[in-house]
Amino acid sequence: MAQGEQAPIPAIRRLSLYLRQLEVFEVAGRQTTSSRDLGQALGVSDAQVRKDLGHFGQFGRPGVGYQVLDLIQQVRAILGTDKPTDVVLVGVGNLGRALIAYRGFAKRGFGIVAAFDTDPDKIGCDTPSPDPLVVRPIEDLQEVVSRHDIRVGLLAVPASAGQTVAQLMVAAGIRGILNFAPVLLRVGDDIAVSSVDLSVHLEQLAFQVNGLGS
Amino acid sequence: MAQGEQAPIPAIRRLSLYLRQLEVFEVAGRQTTSSRDLGQALGVSDAQVRKDLGHFGQFGRPGVGYQVLDLIQQVRAILGTDKPTDVVLVGVGNLGRALIAYRGFAKRGFGIVAAFDTDPDKIGCDTPSPDPLVVRPIEDLQEVVSRHDIRVGLLAVPASAGQTVAQLMVAAGIRGILNFAPVLLRVGDDIAVSSVDLSVHLEQLAFQVNGLGS
DNA sequence: CTATGTGAACAGCTTCACAGCG
DNA sequence: CGCTGTGAAGCTGTTCACATAG
Numbered sequence: 528m529a530q531g532e533q534a535p536i537p538a539i540r541r542l543s544l545y546l547r548q549l550e551v552f553e554v555a556g557r558q559t560t561s562s563r564d565l566g567q568a569l570g571v572s573d574a575q576v577r578k579d580l581g582h583f584g585q586f587g588r589p590g591v592g593y594q595v596l597d598l599i600q601q602v603r604a605i606l607g608t609d610k611p612t613d614v615v616l617v618g619v620g621n622l623g624r625a626l627i628a629y630r631g632f633a634k635r636g637f638g639i640v641a642a643f644d645t646d647p648d649k650i651g652c653d654t655p656s657p658d659p660l661v662v663r664p665i666e667d668l669q670e671v672v673s674r675h676d677i678r679v680g681l682l683a684v685p686a687s688a689g690q691t692v693a694q695l696m697v698a699a700g701i702r703g704i705l706n707f708a709p710v711l712l713r714v715g716d717d718i719a720v721s722s723v724d725l726s727v728h729l730e731q732l733a734f735q736v737n738g739l740g741s
Numbered sequence: 742m743a744q745g746e747q748a749p750i751p752a753i754r755r756l757s758l759y760l761r762q763l764e765v766f767e768v769a770g771r772q773t774t775s776s777r778d779l780g781q782a783l784g785v786s787d788a789q790v791r792k793d794l795g796h797f798g799q800f801g802r803p804g805v806g807y808q809v810l811d812l813i814q815q816v817r818a819i820l821g822t823d824k825p826t827d828v829v830l831v832g833v834g835n836l837g838r839a840l841i842a843y844r845g846f847a848k849r850g851f852g853i854v855a856a857f858d859t860d861p862d863k864i865g866c867d868t869p870s871p872d873p874l875v876v877r878p879i880e881d882l883q884e885v886v887s888r889h890d891i892r893v894g895l896l897a898v899p900a901s902a903g904q905t906v907a908q909l910m911v912a913a914g915i916r917g918i919l920n921f922a923p924v925l926l927r928v929g930d931d932i933a934v935s936s937v938d939l940s941v942h943l944e945q946l947a948f949q950v951n952g953l954g955s
Numbered sequence: 956c957t958a959t960g961t962g963a964a965c966a967g968c969t970t971c972a973c974a975g976c977g
Numbered sequence: 978c979g980c981t982g983t984g985a986a987g988c989t990g991t992t993c994a995c996a997t998a999g
Contacts (some may be wrong), residue, residue, distance in 0.1 A: 535967070535968065536945065536967090537947075537968070537969095539944075539945050539948050540941050540945055542944075542948075543938075543940065543945065544938075544941065546944075547923065547940070551825075552802045557962055560998085561979090561980065561981090562980075562981075563980085569925055570925045570927075571968070572969080573980090573981095574969075574970055574971070574972090575968095575969065575970080577980090577981060577982060577983085578968090578969075578970090578982085578983080580981095580982090581981090581982060581983070585981080585982070586981095587980075587981050587982080588976080588980080588981075589975070589976040589979080589980050589981040589982080590976065590977040590979050590980050590981075591977070591979085591980070591981085592979090592980065592981080593981090605859065605948070606944045606947055606948045607948055607950075607951035608944055612947055614943070620844060621802070621838075621839045621842040622839050622843060624835075624839065625835045625838065625839030625962070626939075628835040629835060629836060629862055629939070631923065631939060631940055632943065634940075635940045635943070635944065637940075637943050637947075643845040647946070668834065678950040678951075678955045679943065679946050679947065679950055689748050691776040694822075702946070702950040703946035703949055703950040704946075705939075705942050705943060705946060709761065709845065711782070711783055711784050713784075719945075719946050719950055721942045721945055721946055723937055723939070723942060724757075724758075725840075725843070725845060725846070725919075725937070726757065726761070726845055726848075726849045727754050727757040727758065728919050728935045728937060728949035729828070729846065729851050729893065729919060730756075730757040730760075730820045730822055730848070730849065731750065731753050731754055731757065731933075731935055732752075732893050732917035732918075732919060732933050732935055733820055733821045733822055733826055733851075733893065733917070734753050734756075734819070734821055735753075735916075735917055735933035736821075736892040736893055736916040736917040736933055737821035737892075749989075749990060751991095752988070752990085775957090775958065775959090775969075776958075777958085786991080786992070787958090788991075788992055788993070788994095789990095789991065789992080791959065791960060791961085792960085792961080792990090792991075792992090794959095795959090795961070797961060799959080799960070800959095801958075801959050801960085802958080802959075802998080802999070803957080803958050803959040803960080803997065803998040803999055804956080804957050804958050804959075804998065804999040805957080805958070805998095805999065806957090806958065806959080807959090825973085912969090935959090956999100957998100957999085958997105958998090958999090959996105959998080959999100960995105960996095960997085960998100961989095961994100961995090961996090961997105961998085962993105962995095962996100963986090963992105963993080963995105964991105964992085964993070964994095965990105965991080965992070965993085965999085966989100966990090966991075966992085967982080967988100967990085967991095968987105968988085968989085968990095968991105969986105969987080969988075969989095970985105970986085970987070970988090971984105971985080971987085972983100972984095972985085972986095972987070973982105973983090973984095973985105974981105974982095974983090974984100975981090975982090976979105976980090976982100977978105977979090977980090977981100
């Protein structure tokens with residue numbers, strides 16, 4: 528068996544896609560699926576699906592396929608999303624507010640339980656949207672993180688503040704950062720960082736549509 | 742020489758990072774840099790920097806390095822961002838509004854020149870923020886795209902509408918889509934798609950912080 | 956001596972293809 | 978048969994190491 532090895536990051540990202548698709552199948556009332564079905568719905572080869580799942584165990588039955596409900600639970604357990612996960616947000620600018628209002632997180636079991644900023648003008652303001660959140664000073668971060676045992680934080684501050692704030696988050700106990708600041712975060716390699724850099728995406732597209740990337 | 746080959750997508754994304762760092766160097770008054778400098782600032786090896794640039798030509802001088810100003814212009818020309826680029830936004834929900842307000846795009850030469858939605862309640866409303874944009878019905882997309890010769894569009898609609906709207910965008914003449922909808926877009930392979938899937942990022946972090954990815 | 960540009964070696968992810976179970 | 982699970986092969990991107998230019 529192969530699940531002793533370390534799963535590659537791309538496989539983990541796809542696991543997340545598989546889970547979402549499995550939930551679609553479940554809502555549609557399907558009880559069984561196959562690596563081909565799943566892959567076809569997501570633009571992935573059937574072999575890839577099997578290989579990815581194979582990193583974590585054996586979940587299917589030859590000749591039959593996978594039980595949708597069962598696989599959903601297994602994948603959730605692998606990802607650690609079988610129970611709701613609380614996260615914090617640091618940086619309540621335009622993007623931060625959009626993240627608070629974004630319903631997609633809650634659908635997948637993530638809840639922003641607190642928001643922080645350094646700007647005195649923002650502190651205390653109720654952010655709009657469902658379950659208004661009071662914006663707290665960043666000095667309160669550590670206390671909130673340890674009280675709620677929070678491991679993941681969203682970082683939505685300007686590039687100039689990114690590194691400093693990331694260090695504060697790590698010091699407060701955060702172990703994974705979803706980084707929206709266009710800057711390299713230098714943190715210990717026991718801290719997971721996943722970055723979303725919108726300008727990089729746009730410039731990649733600019734390159735591709737200009738035919739140079741034909 | 743090697744620049745006849747097809748540059749890998751990861752190399753193009755890094756090109757975008759190099760450009761940003763070069764601009765930082767320029768503001769700091771540096772006239773010269775090296776692959777080591779550049780890489781160190783971005784967490785990339787010096788060999789990687791040279792290889793990436795090597796896909797597009799020879800820009801440095803052995804023993805000396807790269808001229809900051811010159812390299813900036815070369816990289817901009819490669820990416821196609823040496824002149825401002827107009828883009829459109831489709832989907833004016835929370836995320837769409839945040840994208841309109843996001844200043845990072847303008848800094849890098851991208852401007853959202855029009856916003857579209859299908860919801861009659863949103864159409865016509867001035868969006869808040871600098872240079873208020875009137876939200877137009879999606880039926881106007883084709884006309885705007887062809888009049889401004891727009892090639893790139895931001896797609897920020899719910900997953901359920903993603904595929905349909907993407908097809909409308911392609912039909913209107915869009916050649917590159919920055920997709921925020923958590924759904925696979927099936928478009929011709931002459932259309933570039935770059936997707937940002939926030940839930941996938943978060944679930945990846947959830948996995949990593951739970952020690953399973955240790 | 957410094958730093959680029961690049962073929963060659965390497966690593967890691969994906970695809971193939973098939974043995975084996977149902 | 979159909980479909981999984983998985984070694985083996987293949988491919989793509991990264992790192993190495995060095996010839997070469999300044």
